[in-house]
Amino acid sequence: MDTDADRIPDHPDIRAVTLQQVLEALVDPVRRSIVTQLSDAHADVKCGGFDLPVSKSTATHHFRILREAGLIRQYYVGTSRMNALRRNEFDDVFPGLLNVVVAADNTSLTHG
Amino acid sequence: MDTDADRIPDHPDIRAVTLQQVLEALVDPVRRSIVTQLSDAHADVKCGGFDLPVSKSTATHHFRILREAGLIRQYYVGTSRMNALRRNEFDDVFPGLLNVVVAADNTSLTHG
Numbered sequence: 001m002d003t004d005a006d007r008i009p010d011h012p013d014i015r016a017v018t019l020q021q022v023l024e025a026l027v028d029p030v031r032r033s034i035v036t037q038l039s040d041a042h043a044d045v046k047c048g049g050f051d052l053p054v055s056k057s058t059a060t061h062h063f064r065i066l067r068e069a070g071l072i073r074q075y076y077v078g079t080s081r082m083n084a085l086r087r088n089e090f091d092d093v094f095p096g097l098l099n100v101v102v103a104a105d106n107t108s109l110t111h112g
Numbered sequence: 113m114d115t116d117a118d119r120i121p122d123h124p125d126i127r128a129v130t131l132q133q134v135l136e137a138l139v140d141p142v143r144r145s146i147v148t149q150l151s152d153a154h155a156d157v158k159c160g161g162f163d164l165p166v167s168k169s170t171a172t173h174h175f176r177i178l179r180e181a182g183l184i185r186q187y188y189v190g191t192s193r194m195n196a197l198r199r200n201e202f203d204d205v206f207p208g209l210l211n212v213v214v215a216a217d218n219t220s221l222t223h224g
Binding site for chain 1: 131132134135136138139141144206207208209211212213215216
């Protein structure tokens with residue numbers, strides 16, 4: 001039986017995530033775009049709700065990398081997989097990193 | 113003639129450096145170690161003065177990547193090539209990023 005518990009992926013304790021893992025997640029422009037769009041949305045966003053230049057299966061891969069790096073939490077609402085930024089938990093372990101990356105990414109989008 | 117000007121490598125205007133370039137520089141553990149050691153030294157350090165697990169020629173490559181990403185400034189004192197963290201200039205364009213990475217890297221070194 002496909003219960004909700006089966007469908008919700010595992011999420012790491014962010015204290016077990018290394019800076020190496022976080023930087024490897026954030027160095028990819030598509031993954032950084034997901035984080036920036038989530039941050040700018042000020043709300044959780046379903047997987048299909050992002051503006052991304054990649055296929056659905058590639059996007060799924062990027063969401064998984066972000067989830068394993070502790071940056072996003074995924075859960076289901078009906079058949080939609082939702083994504084939430086784990087901002088507070090993340091800021092506790094890597095203070096300021098998320099804000100800096102999102103701010104710099106938004107600046108680079110604006111100014112080229 | 114090998115003047116000082118010939119020997120000092122070009123340094124980019126940090127406003128022309130992209131976040132992508134900075135993250136690509138910082139995602140490498142050896143390069144992050146160089147930045148962290150420079151920050152912790154509170155002084156400029158010659159290329160031979162770092163504790164690095166790579167050959168001299170590989171280290172030279174890493175110094176070049178950091179220089180091109182606007183993270184370090186290189187200059188000569190006699191025959192020694194010195195390295196300085198461009199902290200203030202860098203913080204103006206990517207506020208907080210350097211501190212966060214150095215702090216997180218030091219924490220990860222301490223706690224595994």
